[in-house]
Each structure stands twice: as structure tokens, then as C-alpha cells.
Amino acid sequence: MKPVLLIAQRDISAYLHGITGYIILAAILFLDGVFFNAFALGSGPRYSHEVLEQFFYFSSGTTMIASILISMRAIAEEASTGTDVLLRTSPASEGQVVLGKYLASMAVLALLTLLTLYMPMMILVNGHVSLAHIATGYLGLMLLGSATTAIGVFGSSLFKSQMAAAILSGVMVVTLLLLWLVSQLVDPPFADIFAAAALFDKHFSPFQEGRLLTSGLVYYASLTWGFLTLTTAVLHGRRWQ
Amino acid sequence: MxxxxxxxxxxxxxxxxxxxxxxxxxxxxxxxxxxxxxxxxxxxxxxxxxxxxxxxxxxxxxxxxxxxxxxxxxxxxxxxxxxxxxxxxxxxxxxxxxxxxxxxxxxxxxxxxxxxxxxxxxxxxxxxxxxxxxxxxxxxxxxxxxxxxxxxxxxxxxxxxxxxxxxxxxxxxxxxxxxxxxxxxxxxxxxxxxxxxxxxxxxxxxxxxxxxxTEQELAGRLGTSSIRLTVRGDASALDTWLSEHHAVASHKMLDEEPPFAAAHIILEGDVREPFLPEVIEAGFGLRLVQTPEDDLEGIFLQLTRDEVTE
The missing domain is CATH 3.40.50.300 (P-loop containing nucleotide triphosphate hydrolases)
Structure with missing residues (x-):
């Protein structure tokens, strides 16, 4: 486990020492604030739980964007600067490298998500929402972010260019989101399969409403595990090409 | 290991x-x-x-x-x-x-x-x-x-x-x-x-x-060795003597102020030890014998040229 933590620690430090990380954090927080004021609070009267649901709805979008922007550098940057040699000649296995990279991205994403906490707190102070709803919504954001971060790390393993990695990861995330629309265009049993595979609708909505469903936990955990395994396979395959 | x-x-x-x-x-x-x-x-x-x-x-x-x-x-x-x-x-x-x-x-x-x-x-x-x-x-x-x-x-x-x-x-x-x-x-x-x-x-x-x-082994394998020779004597006389010497594969006269003369000499095999006394016997005053800095370069070029030829 030590190599995983060392790799994660190094990447977190790199994020916090570079300007890019702060630009991404600032931009996402700005968007979160705008969405919260313009859409979640809205112009007319709303119940507090509706405001909170809307907050989590818009935050899910910014979380997906942020996770891809944060994770795009994970492996691509090492490949483009040649520092991947340091990892490939170290005793760390490919799986440990991938896990370290993923944890670093997740740590930065968690910091970003934590910084949005003032918005639900404002609702809590001025209205009536349960802490459980807030906690469940944030758990949903982190699970969704975990899956899209894993997709981002996978995209990052395929290119030396961070931009190319972000584009491919973005396409994969949008494709998974659109499966919900596809499910409405096809007949059963494919409609159920596509609906179950869709990234957002069926799995995130319960978290947004403060409901914790095992199916959502399993779905996001599976997606995370699947893409991290694919990433490990890519690195392993590259070594023995 | x-x-x-x-x-x-x-x-x-x-x-x-x-x-x-x-x-x-x-x-x-x-x-x-x-x-x-x-x-x-x-x-x-x-x-x-x-x-x-x-x-x-x-x-x-x-x-x-x-x-x-x-x-x-x-x-x-x-x-x-x-x-x-x-x-x-x-x-x-x-x-x-x-x-x-x-x-x-x-x-x-x-x-x-x-x-x-x-x-x-x-x-x-x-x-x-x-x-x-x-x-x-x-x-x-x-x-x-x-x-x-x-x-x-x-x-x-x-x-x-x-x-x-x-x-x-x-x-x-x-x-x-x-x-x-x-x-x-x-x-x-x-x-x-x-x-x-x-x-x-x-x-x-x-x-x-x-x-x-080793560098010496590679030179020996090629059957040649080269030296940079500086003597007291006439440059044209040294040129002629080297041209007629059986152990000299090739040589190139180098610029040197009279009364000295210098040449870069490639020998047929590593015959430096018998060759140098002959220089003295021929009437040249032996001043300096050096291994040319580009010796390895010559070895390398010859090795790679031989490989291409083969």
C-alpha cells in the first residue's frame, strides 16, 4: 500500500503546487455558485429540500466536468514528460500506480466538493433540510465523481496529450449519460439494460433526493473498478508490447 | 553478474x-x-x-x-x-x-x-x-x-x-x-x-x-595501431623513410617547425616496440611518441565499415 500512498501524495502535491489545479478549482466553484444562485434558489418560492435537490442536480454536472479536468493529467503528463520511467522502473506494480493516480484525483475532487459545502449550509441556516439528505447527496456526488474520475484516469492512460485524454473521457461520460435517452428509444429488454447502464438518471437521482440505494452504490463502484482495471491493463500491455 | x-x-x-x-x-x-x-x-x-x-x-x-x-x-x-x-x-x-x-x-x-x-x-x-x-x-x-x-x-x-x-x-x-x-x-x-x-x-x-x-584489444583485433611521432630531423627524409618502411601501413605528415618533423603513422599490427628503435637507428632524434586522440575514432570507423562490407 505504501507505493500507492506515495504516488498519490506526490500527485496531490503537484496539483497544489501548479496553477492549473487552482484554475480548475476556481472555475468549478464559480460555476457551482452561479448555478446555485440562478437555478437552485430560483426566482420564485421553493421548499428547502427542492433547493437542495436542485443544488445536487447541478453539482453533479460540475463534478463530472471537474473529475475529467482533474484526472486528465494523471498518467498523460507522466508519459509526455518522460517521468513514467521513474514509475516503470520502481517496485510499484501497474495496479498500484493506477490506484495512486486515482486516489490523488479523488482527493482533489473531494477538496473541491468540500468547498461547495457552504451552499447546503446556507439552505440549512435559512430553511429546513436534514443533514442525512445533505450527507447522502454528497455521497452520491463522490460516487459519481469516482466513476468519472476512473474514466478520466483511463482516458489519461491512452494519450500523452492531456487535451486528447480529456476529450476522449468526456465523450465516454456523455455516451454513458445518453444511454438514458437511448433507453427510451428501444424496446424491452434493451430499454431496461440501457437505463440500468446510464450514468445519471436511475442511479444519481435517488442520492439527489436524499435516498440511499444499494443499486447506486454497486453501479458506481463497479464502474470505478472496471475502468481502473482497464487502465491497469493498458499500462501492463504497454510494458510488454 | x-x-x-x-x-x-x-x-x-x-x-x-x-x-x-x-x-x-x-x-x-x-x-x-x-x-x-x-x-x-x-x-x-x-x-x-x-x-x-x-x-x-x-x-x-x-x-x-x-x-x-x-x-x-x-x-x-x-x-x-x-x-x-x-x-x-x-x-x-x-x-x-x-x-x-x-x-x-x-x-x-x-x-x-x-x-x-x-x-x-x-x-x-x-x-x-x-x-x-x-x-x-x-x-x-x-x-x-x-x-x-x-x-x-x-x-x-x-x-x-x-x-x-x-x-x-x-x-x-x-x-x-x-x-x-x-x-x-x-x-x-x-x-x-x-x-x-x-x-x-x-x-x-x-x-x-x-x-x-578494451581499446587496445580492439586495435589489436584490427591488426593495426597508430602513433603520433615527433622527431628531430628533416621532414622530407622522414616522409621518404616512412613510405619505404614495410611495417607502415600508411602515414600522414603533420605540421611541425624545423628542425623537427611529425607524422601520424598507422602500423601493420601492434609493432610499436620493434618499430621505435628503428626510427632511432635511421638517424632521427626521437622526441615524442603519442597515441592519437582520434585513435578510437579510427577503430570505430574501421569496425563499422568492415561490418557494412561483410
């Missing part, structure tokens, strides 16, 4: 390295010499475990690279031509991180980092951010990270490329120090550097091993 047997590596259908066999002993510095594209870096990558061989075997202390890649990583230190460094870190911070990643404990890593910084003359730069270091110092940081875990084999791919003359002299000392107690492979296309730094030379050309041995 390092044994490479019939190593072959293809990139697609292109054979980058073909049927290479050699051994390196502990404490030996082996120079790998070749033109760009000769296959030097490919050999280094295979030895470092970054590329699998297409065929053949590589063993370090009897352990096959393919059978125990993780175990071997602890025994190998690798410096690519462009040193891989986290440039936002300080020298000590980077070396500490790499030491920990290579399995050293917190206690061990502090002492070891101090030792390798002393070895590579980086102690004064310990707290400097790597991005602000000169190219020469970055190379040293690269070397320092490659020996942090006290590997049995150190691979230095073009360690002197891009260095200025002062840095080259300092780098030679560092490489010499590295050779104490471990095997070191140094690749270069700069012939004089290989000659001055390495105990033996492996000459590669178009992916094949052309020759392996």
Missing part, C-alpha cells in the same frame, strides 16, 4: 537489436558505443525492464529479467538520455520521494539521500527546485536517483550529452565513482568519452555487436 545471451529485439518487423551476447562484471564500466540508431537505447531499455526481449535472455545475478521483473527493479538503476525528474520538487524532496518509492524506510532514506548527494556533488543544491537547475545538475540528480537504492547495475544512457566541457570532466569523475562495487553501462556516441571513462567497449552498428574489448 550481468549476462546477456543472444538478445534480439524487434520493433514490428525491424530488428533494433540482433543476437547480442556479452557479460559485465562487478566493478566494471562497460561503454556501449554506436552511431544514432545503432540499438544502444534499446539494449538499455531491455536491461532496465522497460522492454521485453523478442528472444534471448538477460540475467542479473542469475535472475532472469522476464521471470522476476519486480525483484530485478531493485537491482537496476536507469538514467535515460533525458533525465526524468519532477521539476517542481527540490533536489532533496525528489530524491526522498524516489527513495521511499524504491522501498527505503524513512530512516534509511535520509542517510541514503545525503550519501548520493555527496556522491554526485549535489549537497549544495539540496534545497534548490529542480526546474531552476542547469542541464548538468539535472543529469546529476538523474544519476543520484538511479543509484539511490544501491543497485547492482547502473545504466547511463548518454550521460554526457548536452554538457559543457567543465561539466563533462565532473561527470567523468561521478561515473568513475559509480563503478566502485557495481557494474555500470554507459552509452555514448562520443568516442573520446567512452575511451576515457570505460574499462571495456562494446561497439554496436545497425543493431549488431561489432566488437567487444
Amino acid at each position: 550481468i549476462e546477456v545471451q543472444n538478445l534480439t529485439r524487434y520493433y514490428g518487423d525491424f530488428p533494433a537489436v540482433q543476437d547480442i551476447t556479452f557479460r559485465v562484471r562487478e566493478g566494471e564500466i562497460l561503454g556501449v558505443l554506436g552511431l544514432n540508431g545503432a540499438g544502444k537505447s534499446t539494449i538499455f531499455k531491455v536491461l532496465a525492464g522497460l522492454l521485453p526481449p523478442s528472444s534471448g535472455s538477460v540475467a542479473i545475478d542469475g535472475i532472469q529479467v522476464m521471470s522476476a521483473p519486480f525483484e530485478l527493479r531493485a537491482r537496476i538503476g536507469f538514467l535515460p538520455e533525458d533525465p526524468p525528474l519532477y521539476r517542481d520538487m527540490t533536489v532533496r524532496g525528489f530524491l526522498t520521494h524516489m527513495g521511499r518509492l524504491r522501498g527505503l524506510s524513512k530512516h534509511q532514506v535520509h542517510q541514503r539521500v545525503t550519501d548520493v548527494m555527496a556522491l554526485t556533488d549535489l549537497t549544495d543544491r539540496a534545497h534548490q527546485v529542480i526546474a531552476t537547475l542547469s542541464h548538468g545538475f539535472r543529469k546529476r540528480v538523474g544519476i543520484a536517483q538511479s543509484v539511490l537504492h544501491n543497485p547492482r547495475l547502473v545504466l547511463l544512457d548518454e550521460p554526457i550529452s548536452g554538457l559543457d566541457p567543465v561539466q563533462i570532466v565532473e561527470m567523468r569523475k561521478v561515473i568513475r565513482k559509480l563503478g566502485q562495487g557495481r557494474a555500470v553501462l554507459v552509452s555514448s556516441h562520443i568516442l573520446s568519452e567512452i575511451s576515457q571513462t570505460c574499462d571495456r567497449i562494446l561497439v554496436m552498428h545497425q543493431g549488431r555487436l561489432v566488437a567487444l574489448g
Whole structure:
């Protein structure tokens, strides 16, 4: 486990020492604030739980964007600067490298998500929402972010260019989101399969409403595990090409 | 301790390295010499475990690279031509991180980092951010990270490329120090550097091993040796005498102020010992006999030319 933590620690430090990380954090927080004021609070009267649901709805979008922007550098940057040699000649296995990279991205994403906490707190102070709803919504954001971060790390393993990695990861995330629309265009049993595979609708909505469903936990955990395994396979395959 | 047997590596259908066999002993510095594209870096990558061989075997202390890649990583230190460094870190911070990643404990890593910084003359730069270091110092940081875990084999791919003359002299000392107690492979296309730094030379050309041995052995294999001769005497008389001498394969007169004369002489075989008394017997005052600095260059060019001809 030590190599995983060392790799994660190094990447977190790199994020916090570079300007890019702060630009991404600032931009996402700005968007979160705008969405919260313009859409979640809205112009007319709303119940507090509706405001909170809307907050989590818009935050899910910014979380997906942020996770891809944060994770795009994970492996691509090492490949483009040649520092991947340091990892490939170290005793760390490919799986440990991938896990370290993923944890670093997740740590930065968690910091970003934590910084949005003032918005639900404002609702809590001025209205009536349960802490459980807030906690469940944030758990949903982190699970969704975990899956899209894993997709981002996978995209990052395929290119030396961070931009190319972000584009491919973005396409994969949008494709998974659109499966919900596809499910409405096809007949059963494919409609159920596509609906179950869709990234957002069926799995995130319960978290947004403060409901914790095992199916959502399993779905996001599976997606995370699947893409991290694919990433490990890519690195392993590259070594023995 | 390092044994490479019939190593072959293809990139697609292109054979980058073909049927290479050699051994390196502990404490030996082996120079790998070749033109760009000769296959030097490919050999280094295979030895470092970054590329699998297409065929053949590589063993370090009897352990096959393919059978125990993780175990071997602890025994190998690798410096690519462009040193891989986290440039936002300080020298000590980077070396500490790499030491920990290579399995050293917190206690061990502090002492070891101090030792390798002393070895590579980086102690004064310990707290400097790597991005602000000169190219020469970055190379040293690269070397320092490659020996942090006290590997049995150190691979230095073009360690002197891009260095200025002062840095080259300092780098030679560092490489010499590295050779104490471990095997070191140094690749270069700069012939004089290989000659001055390495105990033996492996000459590669178009992916094949052309020759392996000390500089003297390589010269002997070619059946020639060359000297730069300076005598007191008439230049035209020396020119004539050399032209008629049976042991002189070829010669070239060099500029020298009278009453002295100088020539670069290529002999038929290593016949320097019987040849020099004959110079004196011929009436020339022997002033200076030198091995020309471009001797290795001549050997290299002849070896690679022979290979192409064959």
C-alpha cells in the first residue's frame, strides 16, 4: 500500500503546487455558485429540500466536468514528460500506480466538493433540510465523481496529450449519460439494460433526493473498478508490447 | 553478474537489436558505443525492464529479467538520455520521494539521500527546485536517483550529452565513482568519452555487436595501431623513410617547425616496440611518441565499415 500512498501524495502535491489545479478549482466553484444562485434558489418560492435537490442536480454536472479536468493529467503528463520511467522502473506494480493516480484525483475532487459545502449550509441556516439528505447527496456526488474520475484516469492512460485524454473521457461520460435517452428509444429488454447502464438518471437521482440505494452504490463502484482495471491493463500491455 | 545471451529485439518487423551476447562484471564500466540508431537505447531499455526481449535472455545475478521483473527493479538503476525528474520538487524532496518509492524506510532514506548527494556533488543544491537547475545538475540528480537504492547495475544512457566541457570532466569523475562495487553501462556516441571513462567497449552498428574489448584489444583485433611521432630531423627524409618502411601501413605528415618533423603513422599490427628503435637507428632524434586522440575514432570507423562490407 505504501507505493500507492506515495504516488498519490506526490500527485496531490503537484496539483497544489501548479496553477492549473487552482484554475480548475476556481472555475468549478464559480460555476457551482452561479448555478446555485440562478437555478437552485430560483426566482420564485421553493421548499428547502427542492433547493437542495436542485443544488445536487447541478453539482453533479460540475463534478463530472471537474473529475475529467482533474484526472486528465494523471498518467498523460507522466508519459509526455518522460517521468513514467521513474514509475516503470520502481517496485510499484501497474495496479498500484493506477490506484495512486486515482486516489490523488479523488482527493482533489473531494477538496473541491468540500468547498461547495457552504451552499447546503446556507439552505440549512435559512430553511429546513436534514443533514442525512445533505450527507447522502454528497455521497452520491463522490460516487459519481469516482466513476468519472476512473474514466478520466483511463482516458489519461491512452494519450500523452492531456487535451486528447480529456476529450476522449468526456465523450465516454456523455455516451454513458445518453444511454438514458437511448433507453427510451428501444424496446424491452434493451430499454431496461440501457437505463440500468446510464450514468445519471436511475442511479444519481435517488442520492439527489436524499435516498440511499444499494443499486447506486454497486453501479458506481463497479464502474470505478472496471475502468481502473482497464487502465491497469493498458499500462501492463504497454510494458510488454 | 550481468549476462546477456543472444538478445534480439524487434520493433514490428525491424530488428533494433540482433543476437547480442556479452557479460559485465562487478566493478566494471562497460561503454556501449554506436552511431544514432545503432540499438544502444534499446539494449538499455531491455536491461532496465522497460522492454521485453523478442528472444534471448538477460540475467542479473542469475535472475532472469522476464521471470522476476519486480525483484530485478531493485537491482537496476536507469538514467535515460533525458533525465526524468519532477521539476517542481527540490533536489532533496525528489530524491526522498524516489527513495521511499524504491522501498527505503524513512530512516534509511535520509542517510541514503545525503550519501548520493555527496556522491554526485549535489549537497549544495539540496534545497534548490529542480526546474531552476542547469542541464548538468539535472543529469546529476538523474544519476543520484538511479543509484539511490544501491543497485547492482547502473545504466547511463548518454550521460554526457548536452554538457559543457567543465561539466563533462565532473561527470567523468561521478561515473568513475559509480563503478566502485557495481557494474555500470554507459552509452555514448562520443568516442573520446567512452575511451576515457570505460574499462571495456562494446561497439554496436545497425543493431549488431561489432566488437567487444578494451581499446587496445580492439586495435589489436584490427591488426593495426597508430602513433603520433615527433622527431628531430628533416621532414622530407622522414616522409621518404616512412613510405619505404614495410611495417607502415600508411602515414600522414603533420605540421611541425624545423628542425623537427611529425607524422601520424598507422602500423601493420601492434609493432610499436620493434618499430621505435628503428626510427632511432635511421638517424632521427626521437622526441615524442603519442597515441592519437582520434585513435578510437579510427577503430570505430574501421569496425563499422568492415561490418557494412561483410
